[in-house]
Amino acid sequence: MDNVLSDAPVLPDMIGYCDVMRDVYRLTRQAAPTQATVLLTGETGTGKELIARAVHELSNRATGPFIRVNCGALSESLLESELFGHTKGAFTSAHENRTGRFEAAHGGTIFLDEINSVSYKLQVKLLRVLQEHEFERVGDTRTIQVDCRVIAATNRDLLDLVEEGTFREDLYYRLNVIPIDIPPLRERADDIPALVDYFVERYSKLNNKKISTTDRQAMNCMQKYSWPGNVRELQNYIERAIVFSQGEVLEEKLFPPHVRGLAPVRTTRSSGKNLEDLCRDLVTKGMVENANADGVLHQRIVSLVEKELIFQVLQMSQGTQTKAATKLGINRNTLHKKIDDYQLGDVQ
Ligand SMILES: Nc1ncnc2c1ncn2[C@@H]1O[C@H](COP(=O)(O)OP(=O)(O)O)[C@@H](O)[C@H]1O
Ligand SMILES: [Mg+2]
Secondary structure, three states: OOOOOOOOOOOOOOOOOOHHHHHHHHHHHHHOOOOOOEEEEOOOOOOHHHHHHHHHHOOOOOOOOEEEEEOOOOOHHHHHHHHHEEOOOOOOOOOOOEEOHHHHOOOOEEEEEOHHHOOHHHHHHHHHHHHHOEEEOEOOOOEEEOOOEEEEEEOOOHHHHHHHOOOOHHHHHHHOOEEEEOOOHHHHHHHHHHHHHHHHHHHHHHOOOOOOEEOHHHHHHHHHOOOOOHHHHHHHHHHHHHHHOOOOEEOHHHOOOOOOOOOOOOOOOOOOOOHHHHHHHHHHOOHHHHOOOOOHHHHHHHHHHHHHHHHHHHHHOOOOHHHHHHHHOOOHHHHHHHHHHOOOOOOO
């Protein structure tokens, strides 16, 4: 049995020994054996899914199923039937009865990733499952009881969304029983060398390469870079560097210029991209294939373009919203709301 007070990493493939991560491991161990709902917060790529798995594996539900649902990837109606299931004929494409993910998680754990993107209507249904452990399939009146532990993750501050009026306060409190915040990688730069070594070994093996060391300059630049995509971004750049490497040492030149401090850092929030780049991103990140037929793709593109336009105009106006609203030809309240929606509040 894992010692509840231990602050060692909670999974064999979890790397990182700095104090903030030790706190995360300790909390994870304390939360795991209970039935309490865990709310994981942190930027994308920080390791929320790993922690969710650890909570499950260290609990007495470990032999039961672990079911992950990405709430951000599906439209409202698809997500509803994914979570709760549907009966044959409930809607035009419902040709068969279908079991939902909550039923599939019976006896185990359900991990609701990107819970911040759940619509207001579905939030009501979720609240009921959390409180009463029961729900109905779409198109059915029969009530189903489930026994599953809920873990949720968000990369946005849910309290901000509560204030904006897009997230129910009661659901927030019901989810936020045990909050675990995973800090961004730039706040745990001491862990970067161990993570680099770990991924170098893993991808060298996978690609039949003989790389065993990383040169000092390469390691330095990785410790200095801000990693907006966190561990996932680090992992991807190392994989790519290994694939392109020819010698036995991982060198700085194998990393892209912005990681080496030779070009501005590009994040998804303030992109400075042109439209062609934006569209290319949509295709390469698989967003086009993943979008479903009911207008999600169109909405995404419109949002991306709108966000970018507002970002550019705000920069031009040095963050003065009245000026920006006049330039955009929209009223100031509308602009204010959009700035909130797109998290552009700190653009100057
Ligand atoms: N501390 C860590 N040690 C090793 N790998 C990690 C660590 N944190 C994250 N990863 C890896 O980084 C990627 C992103 O992690 P994930 O848990 O999916 O992040 P999130 O859910 O916060 O977006 C995964 O491939 C995961 O295995
Ligand atoms: Mg994730």
